[in-house]
Amino acid sequence: MADQSNYYDIVVVGAGPVGLMLSTCLARWGYKIKHIDNRSEPTEKGRADGIQPRSMDLLRNMGLKPAIMANKPCRVYEVAFWDPSKDGKGLERTGTWASCPRFIDARYPYTTLLHQGYIERVFIEDMNKHGAHVQRPWTITGFESDESSNPEYPVTVNLEHIDGSAKETVRAKYLFGGEGARSFIRNQLKISVRHKDPIAYVWGVMDGVVRTDFPDIKMKCTIHSEHGSIMVIPRENDMVRLYIQIASSTDKNFNPRATASESEVQAAAKKILAPYFIEWEAVDWFSVYPIGQGIADRYTLDERVFIGGDACHTHSPKAGQGMNTAFLDAHNLAWKIHAVEKGFARRDLLKTYESERRHVAENLLDFDNRYAKLFSQRPPAAGEVRAASSSDSSDNEFIKTFKASCEFTSGYGVAYTPNALNWSSEHPARSLLIHPAGTKLRTGRIMINANVTRITDSNPVHLEQEIPLNGSFRIFIFAGNLEKTRDALRDLSKGLSHKKSFYTAYKRSDIDSVSWFERHNPHSHFFTLATIFASLRRDVEIARDVPEPMSRYRDSIYADDQSDDMVPNSRASAHEKMGLCPENGGVVVVRPDGYVGIVVKLEPGPETVSALNQYFASFCTKDVGGLASQL
Amino acid sequence: MADQSNYYDIVVVGAGPVGLMLSTCLARWGYKIKHIDNRSEPTEKGRADGIQPRSMDLLRNMGLKPAIMANKPCRVYEVAFWDPSKDGKGLERTGTWASCPRFIDARYPYTTLLHQGYIERVFIEDMNKHGAHVQRPWTITGFESDESSNPEYPVTVNLEHIDGSAKETVRAKYLFGGEGARSFIRNQLKISVRHKDPIAYVWGVMDGVVRTDFPDIKMKCTIHSEHGSIMVIPRENDMVRLYIQIASSTDKNFNPRATASESEVQAAAKKILAPYFIEWEAVDWFSVYPIGQGIADRYTLDERVFIGGDACHTHSPKAGQGMNTAFLDAHNLAWKIHAVEKGFARRDLLKTYESERRHVAENLLDFDNRYAKLFSQRPPAAGEVRAASSSDSSDNEFIKTFKASCEFTSGYGVAYTPNALNWSSEHPARSLLIHPAGTKLRTGRIMINANVTRITDSNPVHLEQEIPLNGSFRIFIFAGNLEKTRDALRDLSKGLSHKKSFYTAYKRSDIDSVSWFERHNPHSHFFTLATIFASLRRDVEIARDVPEPMSRYRDSIYADDQSDDMVPNSRASAHEKMGLCPENGGVVVVRPDGYVGIVVKLEPGPETVSALNQYFASFCTKDVGGLASQL
DSSP: OOOOTTEEEEEEEOOSHHHHHHHHHHHHTTOOEEEEOSSSSSOOSOSOOEEOHHHHHHHHHTTOHHHHHTTOOEEEOEEEEEEEOTTSSSEEEEEEEESSOGGGOOSSOSEEEOOHHHHHHHHHHHHHHTTOOEETTEEEEEEEEOTTTOSSSOEEEEEEETTSSOEEEEEEEEEEEOOOTTOHHHHHTTOOEEOSSOOEEEEEEEEEEEEEOOTTTTSEEEEEETTEEEEEEEOSTTEEEEEEEEEETTSTTOOTTOOOOHHHHHHHHHHHHTTSOEEEEEEEEEEEEEEEOEEESOSBSSSSEEEOGGGTEEOOSTTOOHHHHHHHHHHHHHHHHHHHHTTSBOGGGGHHHHHHHHHHHHHHHHHHHHHHHHHHHOOOOHHHHHHHHSOOOOOOHHHHHHHHHHHHHHTTTOOOOSSSSSOOTTSSOOOTTBSOTTOOOOTTSBOOOOEEEETTTOOEEEGGGSSOSSSOEEEEEEEEOTTTSHHHHHHHHHHHHSTTSHHHHTBOTTGGGOOTTOOSOSSBSSEEEEEEESSOGGGOOHHHHOOTTGGGSGGGEEEOOOOOTTSTTOSSHHHHHHTOBTTTBEEEEEOTTSBEEEEEOOOSSSHHHHHHHHHHHTTBSSOOOOOGGGO | OOOOTTEEEEEEEOOSHHHHHHHHHHHHTTOOEEEEOSSSSSOOSOSOOEEOHHHHHHHHHTTOHHHHHTTOOEEEOEEEEEEEOTTSSSEEEEEEEESSOGGGOOSSOSEEEOOHHHHHHHHHHHHHHTTOOEETTEEEEEEEEOTTTOSSSOEEEEEEETTSSOEEEEEEEEEEEOOOTTOHHHHHTTOOEEOSSOOEEEEEEEEEEEEEOOTTTTSEEEEEETTEEEEEEEOSTTEEEEEEEEEETTSTTOOTTOOOOHHHHHHHHHHHHTTSOEEEEEEEEEEEEEEEOEEESOSBSSSSEEEOGGGTEEOOSTTOOHHHHHHHHHHHHHHHHHHHHTTSBOGGGGHHHHHHHHHHHHHHHHHHHHHHHHHHHOOOOHHHHHHHHSOOOOOOHHHHHHHHHHHHHHTTTOOOOSSSSSOOTTSSOOOTTBSOTTOOOOTTSBOOOOEEEETTTOOEEEGGGSSOSSSOEEEEEEEEOTTTSHHHHHHHHHHHHSTTSHHHHTOOTTGGGOOTTOOSOSSOSSEEEEEEESSOGGGOOHHHHOOTTGGGSGGGEEEOOOOOTTSTTOSSHHHHHHTOBTTTBEEEEEOTTSBEEEEEOOOSSSHHHHHHHHHHHTTBSSOOOOOGGGO
């Protein structure tokens, strides 16, 4: 075998949020990564800083939430709106509302604000633990992708130290461009960027420590005054970020190189905030930059060279979506590369990275426009705020738009459209057991949060977090009433154990040497099972009630016996929140990134596993299923 | 001035839980500490490992909870009881119950199990950040305490490297012995240890990684079989601790040096657990040791040399109280030393260390006896378990004992008896405003947990955690209905601002240079104020509704608008849980260690501050109060 030292699974260019998320995931799953960045150090100051509720779910699922929280970020629960007061003498608060209202049912209903550099360091430390490192300051000078020359490592990448003192040429299975809005890789691929909103803006942004008597300085605020508008974002360490729009391309004499000094921006802020005072004790970062809405036409040309994050989409910083969308771009791609490279999914699964993520970016840009307009029209009335925070559905147009905005900014609005992964009535899986009446789970949407009690140790846990980011599909078996579902569980057991089932077809080759303590992947690297009974914890005995293979996942067996404010009088709140029958249960397949793939009835007989086989057969590499007659 | 390099505020001997807690507190408050330990390294294996709910409150209040949790400890929510099955063929579970039932209303209703070495390291890292270090392996060889020779540094301590290669003599204001059951300092002081229970026991304890099909291996279990009894305690990293009683002094031929080999204990455990199998993959620690119940007659002779932790009290390991009692010993002493040394409290406050903590130890030993007997009599019936978990008070004797046990083991049962700090009708403070009818707060008991919303940033917070361990008394001003209490708040403001009030009499000498961002101690090192309105957050405007000095504590002003399951239909759940009127409020003084000192009505006029002056005058150094006529 030739020298493999310059062969990599992937070359990642750019160590911002998108590149770091991608490397962090792949490093955990054992991939060999070349990661470069053209800066000498992680981000020192400024840049993105808002982690949305959905991103926090993901960071928790990766075990990174404590490291983020150790930096003592700000948490924003409410947004306040300020306008000129009616007496013309200053400002008044016209309303406040929850940044992530209760109807969203987020596990972490707040925006976490922390300097991007701290966030980058959390990822870098985790990557390092798994043997991946960022090589700095290095840049990419060229690349070529050619499957015919080397089908396994089709990508050749030329790298160079920023001062030209050293060069490397490496071969890789994949190349990823997370280099930001001016992506070299995107440009080389001649992928053009289209602008949905023709208006460009120049923004000033300032991070600093301020003394002020403005009462909402620790909340996210939008302040309109006759002297202009600013947005206030509280930050860690008594800092505050102020955004000021300096110019837009609708202005006469618009110049995208428009500029303003630090003191000019401070003077403007003082005027806008009057009669409140504001003084800067220190300015941590100040920048003025032009930004337009743009979206890349393609995210890849050949499913070998990909781009993501700001290389694919740019938009205003107001809704705090940049870093969050970048995280989810990378996350979406990471598990798909894993599924393909480990031989589970067919290569064309990688096409869904662009189709899913580009659709989200389109929505983001639409939203960015609507969001700006929503507040420029009129402030919401108090009754509308209350209505918008409830889960009542008799809403007027304003409230509907607002609710959609909240879902979107929280990250819970991401909805992947139907494809092989996200079942719909167009999917090749046609079993009548699929998507039973009543289910509240929507394919392509995040699984609903629920509290349950783990059987083995009686710990109350967050069900949606119980399976960590391990690259596996999560099969949640809601087993209903254990007296009623005994036969269905037995037949599920039989069906899963059949050698042509999706589950057994991909069993680990080293299955005989797997540790007794392996919790999530004892049988397969592609599936983790969890079983939830609509019973009290003390009424479930694993040895008596749970057949193999579910019983082997002994720390992923739960009692649905916790109360939940969202379904106050429910006896089995997790079943009820999912819209699954607490007597008969149901099987929920959740993609490795947490989005619902398919929901199937749990019934005695071979049909439940058959429906699951149909689903996986639509994208996996082996001929699974066709088992109905053999059970 | 002579060379001060060998002068210390305190010499602490022993770096177990009690010594480390003491140094960690005092280091944060700026004291110069000489801390020695005769071991070369922190505890490597074994020893104590259970952090009770009350101790977790304290660790959280010190900001140390995340560092503890980063070690991924086990959490025990339930205790299971196993007895020989009725058919004589094996074991059966006779019941399970919550280790910290709902009626206790603990913030963290579980026991956290983690190897003592990890816990020690969390303290050591925190001490190091504040400039204090443990000098190892050094021991104490002698000491003398003589106020006449040096009133400021009366204690002379001789220290020596364990190998005799180096010696030091240092002078200190205080000496603390946290050296464990065989305390040199206690022995030198000729303080005797009395044994309440004449029975001594020999225990075997084994930490190991086990494979077993025993279903409750991840819960705390007491298992009785015809072959003997064991106690199971789950641990981090798939470990399990087993306790086996090997002999007691009621046995014929009792020998306190009784011993058993690792394999003998394993063989015994296998017999007891049959028909379940158990196999050890690894043994981390194994020890056999005799232990008796003992309590030191005194904790100090002159309030200069103190002892705490195991040096003062020893008992069986079953209820997991050793480390927790040690934490609270140290915590109790730390703030009292601080209050005396900084000139706030009279020196005789230090006498309350022994009176308060020795009383708790007496209760602990009584409890240790009762706890053992409770379960040897009979297992509880299911109905009794349910009743015991509710807050219903129509209980039989068994349930009463059980409830008291749960309170005790959770750490919430600690009740300091009346003295200058813990108001009672015998206290010199006699104002009729004290202890208003209806209050549910009990002096000498921990403050009740409550959720409120911080005004400045809309964050929902844990009120009892909002003021960190800063050595200050916590003055919680429950301000009721802001329309009703406007006059009372104005008069409270006036009273506090009077130069002879307890509050202003101890104002900081550097008050003019205090930072805008100082949150908890802008005026005084001895008091932190917090104000809670029985209103919705949006109805409170600090500038309009909160007078000085309360308004200066701008991040400690709250709306009592969060719901609480313990008082489901309440409009102001924090007020209601405390038993304070949601219209008129009340003032609660909480000691620096979290125990309630006094509750006073909030009324217009001078009497509220006058009652508080009376309280503090009973132990502070200045002549505060006597202000009624001057307001």
